[in-house]
Amino acid sequence: MEELPKKRNPAASLTHELLVEILRRVPFRSLCCFKCVSRSWRKLISDPVHRKKLPQTLVGFFYQSLSGERYPCVAHHFTNVTRKGIPFIYPSFSFLPVCSSDVVPLDCCNGLLLCRCWQPSPHDSEGNRPFLKTMVQTNGH
Numbered sequence: 001m002e003e004l005p006k007k008r009n010p011a012a013s014l015t016h017e018l019l020v021e022i023l024r025r026v027p028f029r030s031l032c033c034f035k036c037v038s039r040s041w042r043k044l045i046s047d048p049v050h051r052k053k054l055p056q057t058l059v060g061f062f063y064q065s066l067s068g069e070r071y072p073c074v075a076h077h078f079t080n081v082t083r084k085g086i087p088f089i090y091p092s093f094s095f096l097p098v099c100s101s102d103v104v105p106l107d108c109c110n111g112l113l114l115c116r117c118w119q120p121s122p123h124d125s126e127g128n129r130p131f132l133k134t135m136v137q138t139n140g141h
Contacts, residue, residue, distance in 0.1 A: 016050070
């Protein structure tokens with residue numbers, strides 16, 4: 001009887017540096033799940049040297065400011081409360097429309113940002129009714 005050739009694990013041949021480069025491009029939530037793949041992955045992801053390169057969570061507040069001296073008059077901001085300086089993730093609202101004065105961040109949970117987007121419709125016979133629309137930003141990817 002003929003023996004089957006041993007299957008080779010292609011991930012085993014990846015260097016730690018290459019694996020970190022791959023892992024730094026995945027969302028934070030997925031990275032947390034990848035800790036369960038193997039002990040070596042958990043150790044790699046938890047290593048303080050590599051952790052700085054990997055996706056981080058944002059801890060802070062999103063808020064808006066109004067000023068008649070700029071255009072658009074509404075600006076969105078993020079305040080980091082970790083006291084560690086600038087976060088690794090740039091918390092911009094780049095996924096919002098350019099003229100985003102009608103978009104208001106309402107809440108966030110588990111990496112999801114809930115926004116209210118109010119766009120009046122000219123065909124709305126009962127006046128302007130707001131509607132809710134969710135937008136998701138996943139670590140800039």
